[in-house]
Amino acid sequence: MSNSEINIFKQKALQLASSYDVFCYLDSNNYKDQYSNYDCLIAFSKKQEINISHGDAFEQLKSFYEAQKDWMFGLLSYELKNEVEDLKSNHTDQLQFPDLYFFIPEYLIAIQGDDFHLLKGEQAIINTINNVQLNEYLPLPKVKIEHRFTKKEYIATVEKLQNHIKRGDIYEVNFCQEFFAANAEIDPLGTFQELNQLSPTPFAGFFKIYDKYILSATPERFLCKRSNKLISQPIKGTAKRSLDINEDELIKVKLKSSIKEQAENVMIVDLVRNDLTKSAIKGTVKVDELFGIYTFPQVHQMISTISCELNPEIHFIDAIKNTFPMGSMTGAPKIKAMELIDDYEKSKRGAFSGSFGCISPDGDFDFNVIIRTILYNETTKYLSFQVGGAITYAAVAEDEYEECLLKASAIMKVLGQNPVL
Template sequence: MSLQDLYSFKQKALTWASSFEVCCVLDSNDYTDPYSAFDLILAVGVKEELNARSEDKFTELKAFYEQHKSWMFGLLSYDLKNEVEQLSSCNADQLGFPDLFFFVPRYLLRVKDGKAEVLVGEPAILDTIDRISPLIAPYNKDISIQSRISKELYLKTVETLQQHIARGDIYEINFCQEFYALHAAVDPVAIYCKLSEVSPTPFSGFFKIKDQYILSASPERFLCKRARQLISQPIKGTAKRSPDKEEDARIKNKLRKNIKEQAENVMIVDLVRNDLTKSAIKGSVKVDELFGIYGFPQVYQMISTISSKLDPAVHFVDAIKQAFPMGSMTGAPKVKAMELIETYESSKRGAYSGAMGYINPQGDFDFNVIIRSILYHADTRYLSFQVGGAITFASNAADEYEECLLKASAIIQTLKT
């Protein structure tokens, strides 16, 4: 089915998908790269489901894939770190997302090159979607956003973390803070559509697990597999864009040459190289691009690409486990950084800074990093989003706070408009 109006189709399809208890919609927003497999994909309804509850959830995922070997979509929450390493999570959790949740969909639709097709389910689904009204119900615009910690505490914590760096405990740490709203009566579909308008990104996604929603405008890929190749693309380095073309070009060039941002980026590149080495054919890990500068509506980002060849003796689920959680959201050394994150952050991360994505029948996969995302529990009406940045010894605490607000700007604009 050729699509004359992709925007209208997206709204209709999302409205249809969200009427089911479980759905996952992944949208590239017209960004393309050598590893893209589609422009838009919708996994809707549950044929089979895994809500892993054992102490070895990655092994459960491996068994779930081996049993079904079909398309499956899912969530890897940040706190799976406690299985990868000897860590714990004791901070407050107001959202309660599963640690690891995957499902085999009843219906699967894909859009590529302007054409929609049904991969799983009856082709007549497209006619059903076409008859849906694209109008989005209004949502509550009076959302009172609060910060979990004050600016003063944020600044003080950054300075404390820099003392850890000075002592040699860590080199870099990703420190995050939560913004939240109580009694937030919102329409998740309308919010997601608005967020996608304000901040279209290549790894956007809408994930519904009954009353829980992830509304993501993520610009970052965690890990992708194509045949035997693994690809990770960490982001470290941010600059606010300008509406003035000449000034915007200067900002881009300044970020490209920024020594501090390069230092942050290369630390994480080295960490990711080490993570990929654990599952790679010896000597196959390489940096395909270092310090690439990419533009998004609000910001420029410094993105590097690291790849490797998966060792045939290693199951791809183990490769995911050995790279998780992503270095861009932890720090270096990774384990010590995660210990300090638990000590100094005020909220459990849960789904935030985890990953969502898909695995296909051939064992290829693609997962984003859940950042620039709204997390919402419809039953309790608790709405949350977290933002953070890399703290190094050279960081300026006030600048880091402003960078957090910049990263949150698209979400704040979405909720306040």
């Protein structure tokens, strides 16, 4: 198939999949990635599911996998931190995503290069996809976005967190703010397609769990397993792009050499190394790449890669639990940072800064980080997205606020808002 033909097939398959109660779409947007087996996965028509909002979620997921040993796609909410550690969240939950949700699809289509493979399901579904008439997306009225924090409140809170750093409570914390809309009416599929076109990223995805939607343009991998190897790729370090080619290159050089950004990144690298040690064969944890600079439509990002060999005595689900939640969205030390996040943020994170992805029948898996993502409850019509950044001793509160707006810019534009607030 030609590139244009495979793209049309992908869009038809996505449109068909989105008509089911539950489906998951994972798209690399053709970014080259040595750890990915497919460019795109489309899973739909739920055969079985596991839906947990409290309790021993990881143990139940382990039992579910061992009983089925099939392809499964799912969500790990940030709120699973309360199970991993002795923590709690006091904020109200406007979106009501489950803490953990996985399903086994009846149909699974994989796209690799200019070809597709039906990994699960009857061959007749391919004819059904080819006969789909693509809908024309008609934009709905603009969504009115509100802020949980005023700029003044945000800056004051950053300064309070920096006082904790000065006291030695933490070294770094990922502090986030919510943008939201009540009574929002969107076309989830059309909104995702527009977001994915405006901001294509390597771990993008669209996940529908009945009336709840995750529309993601995330550039970050949380954790993946390939054979006996675990790989984590935290992002810490962001710079705005320039339309001027020469200036854009200079921005990349400046980001690469920034002492502040390197300090933020290396703290999280150390945290991830420590998390991986819990599941690794002794002596195998290593940093494959430190301070790599990767370019996306709106930003340049500093990304490091850490890997290890999984101890064969440790179940891969426990390896996920041992690294969850991801260090890039918490801080260091991790537990104290999460306590302060609950104290100073105004919104329950829920699915935000959690992860979604897939597990293969042989126990390999790949999970992203839920950032640069719209979360939507179709029943309550509540729409939300959160953005944040690393607060360190050297952070400038005003700059951190501007970075939040930069990270929110693509979503703001898709929702009909001026991205500069």
